[in-house]
Amino acid sequence: MTDPTTPRTTLTRARVLGTAVALADREGIDRLTMRSLAAELGVEAMSLYHHVANKEDLLDGVADAIAGEMQVAVADLPAPAPSEWKAALRRRILTAREVMLRHPWAPGVFESRTGFGPQIVRYTDGFVGLLRLGGLSHDLVHHAMHALGSRAYGFTQELFDPAGSGDADASPEMLAQMATEAPHLVEMLAHIAHDPPGATLGRCDDQSEFEFGLDLLLDGLERRAAREPGA
Amino acid sequence: MTDPTTPRTTLTRARVLGTAVALADREGIDRLTMRSLAAELGVEAMSLYHHVANKEDLLDGVADAIAGEMQVAVADLPAPAPSEWKAALRRRILTAREVMLRHPWAPGVFESRTGFGPQIVRYTDGFVGLLRLGGLSHDLVHHAMHALGSRAYGFTQELFDPAGSGDADASPEMLAQMATEAPHLVEMLAHIAHDPPGATLGRCDDQSEFEFGLDLLLDGLERRAAREPGA
């Protein structure tokens, strides 16, 4: 398989992670295995273990590489005035979301991480900085981070796909049975009109739904901030 | 292994799913394999395939079994007056959360599902019914479902653990390095005091954080509902 005339680039952690991201983009996250990644790099599986501790560490690195992309995208945004913290935060999150939309598998990897990589730390620090600029107390900033959760990184993990249930998957008799058992749900599904698929992360997580939930949270935070003593 | 004197209970889907839940509770979701589940039932792995299509179907069934527990817990709640929809919804969600807290692995399984099982449908229908009772339009109900996301089912999937970073895992030199690279984040971490672990889903998702985010969203929805034409 390996062409001996090709000048053999040395394996580095950065090259391993970069190739892993490219492979996940091209083949999907399920096809990213130690063996397939090694083959992509023209190397044996065990060689990877000199640059990543194990698969968990590989995925930690992959998540951090994505966070690095977000950090780059976000670095271009202008520094806001304190009064514009909310708009700036919104802008920042939607910019991060653009990066996520380029890597549809990335939300799943982010959700499964426990470690805080250096790029994730940098992105998050800028995030906290903006909230502090807006005058929010440390306590409120902390609450805000939990309340926003994955939305701070530009995605939400959808649970089920209500549109999918009303779509092609659901047979007529299934819908009829649902109508008696779940009248409210069926009635709501009949009222749903979704964006065309493709521009989405997950199945029903389209841009307008993401922004609706985000604005609900940001408006609430702004209100809480205004109510804080000393603000 | 199998004691021939024991009257052999027939294998049913319900018994397979119930045993799967018990096994996940006892050993963790990673230890729930087709082989281990079969052994627990005193049967060969392949016998399971007569009651579940494959492992995905098994996990769909497991998620729906948990939703069934939620449905039972929630059925006891009194029917509210229309004006009390928000308090009733809050109560319902926190009741669902109690079920989730009994099965710490369940959030991960819920997140990975795509199908809508019958018990999940029933729980969700009751949820939609409460929002409709409150006078919200179908459109707003739909937005609300997306905005709440997993919170409607009583959990949030935490991304990283900021407390863990400031806790035992972080070495002093790591914190010192972080202080220069992420001053806002480090300063915030210094102000955090968390509930004792054990009563949590995930690592930093304690009850008060869950309720803070939930109230932010419910308050926002109430405000949007009051602003709707014809409400």
Next chain:
DNA sequence: ACCTGAACACCGTTCAAGT
């Protein structure tokens, strides 16, 4: 109809050995 045992096509990872 229901259950079995062996086998297949994968995983991540260890280990001892090469250069």
Next chain:
DNA sequence: ACCTGAACACCGTTCAAGT
């Protein structure tokens, strides 16, 4: 120090065969 090949201990799942 870096990379290799074989092997280990698992997976989910197929298949043909039993009762």
